[in-house]
Amino acid sequence: MFFTFFLQFMMPIRVLQPYRMPRKPKKNNRLVTFSPFGRSIAMATRSWRATKEVEKPERQNKDLATSSLNGFKDNIKDKIQQSDSSDDEEFEGDVQADFVFFDPKPDDFHGVKLLLQTYLDNLQWDLSGFVDLILGQPTVGTVVKIENDEDDGVYSVVSALNLGRYKASSCFLFCDSKCVLELKDFLLKVCQDMYVLGKLKSLVGEHVQHVGLLVSQRVVNLPPQLLPPLYDGLFEEVEWATEDEPTKELQSSFRFRFYLIISKIYKHKNADQNRGTLKNGEESVIYNRPEDEIFFEVPSGMFSVLLLSYQCANLTSIKCFCSLAHGHSVFAYMHSRLLLMRQLKNYRPMGLVMAVEACKISSFREQLHLLIDE
């Protein structure tokens, strides 16, 4: 029984950052998806949405927690009256959401943990410890929530963790804390290529003090317009931390030379090379996240110092990272997920590990702006 109402988080979205950045009122933009494939999915879900009726508004209002949804009830009633209306869907049933960026706090534990559930594929590891590391670093890292959300749901988290910094409190100096150890073991285990393995070993071994793990997870339908400020904020915080942290040791721990990124992609089963389109017009790689496309794109290693992909063990279960307050979007996601699965039958889910030189980050930021702000 599919849920009937798909809400897109459309513009206007105001990005409020109480501490550093000024308010940036945005223009009315269409939702931008970052690949032709993604766009076709967005079109498919729109047309599907137009043909269904809408459920009772009372239940909607109970689920939707934000206060900026006053226009919403009227939208639903309109839709009931014109149930077969077509696609003037720019403003009908769209939700206005004010996203706010916060520093990570210990209270965000459950939300961040939910976002990181499949970070290392289906490995059982000390995820709680890892989340504690992220939340214990309020100076570098951002958590995205909705303003005045009753449920206080976390919609995205980004952070940069120095893998060489976290040592187990029980032993003296030399052993890493449990979650970092398990993470490193996982990375070394999934690497099949000997050449890459050598590089990876040095990154997590002798050069680990200069490596920052770039953690960036979000709910599936988070508007991509949030990404440039999110990443800009993160890299600026890293810069500031190299000056503002209380001890010299902490300051130098943020002078990253490399960023390590763990992510997921879909690779076409027949793809021999890593990029390019196949003869029937299908793309060889589909990215879950736009920034991966930028990092992964350049074959000559302009961005990626290291690149490895590994077979994902467990992607049959549908893991939805939407918070309870927006439960309706879970169902819409599931329906579009079914469409996705039909179209993805030729693709294999893969995990992706990339290492990027820190000096190239400024051009990454530019490219991200170009990609998203168009």
Added chain:
Amino acid sequence: MRLYNSKPDEKRLQYENNCEVGVFSKLTNAYCLVAIGGSENFYSTFEAELADVIPVVKTSIAGTRIIGRLCAGNKKGLLLPHNTTDQELQHLRNSLPDSVVVQRIEERLSALGNCISCNDHVALTHPDLDKETEELIADVLGVEVFRQTVAGNILVGSYCTFSNIGGLVHPHTSIEDLDELSTLLQVPLVAGTVNRGSDVIAAGLTVTDWTAFCGSDTTATELSVIESVFKLREAKPSALVDEMRKSLIDTYV
């Protein structure tokens, strides 16, 4: 200081990195159901602890793994939602002891685990449950049924867990409500959290009269509250329990 003369009867575990053990398992005094899938760790923890006392059965309900939230039961019976498949029903009937009546019921609210919370004598149910369902619960489970809310939540099955010895309820339950519930249930109750501040008690904790399993995120403080209210320690009561007893309403009649 407390003296432990037996190993702690608390097990902290997780199912696929998820600490909601009450979602993927159903534990009673006569049997234990565990969801299929996930690593063997989850199943083997239950087995190691319980296998020589009660049967531990792997199953799915309605093809899903969230069996703890879909079914409700005690030592006398097990109630299954209408979308349980015939094979699952047969499998459960075969695997569970004959003393346990396994019944599939036609009820609109199919997440029975969220709607019904029970021990071997009393059950609390969702206020909107059908009359026939209420009668069936009383018959099959052999309990007295009360329609109640817990801290204003109608999903009583999610927000409280109780055994024949004690119970844990939603942290925002008022003293009057605690009083009232404790009188109905005839066991001491305490308002608390599980899994590091989560208020969905039944998702993070499953109990029998002699043991309890909770999610691995549960803090030491939460654990000590659970151990005290469910009387899981054989050692003599510590000061903590004595203190707590003042705020617990003991209504042994």
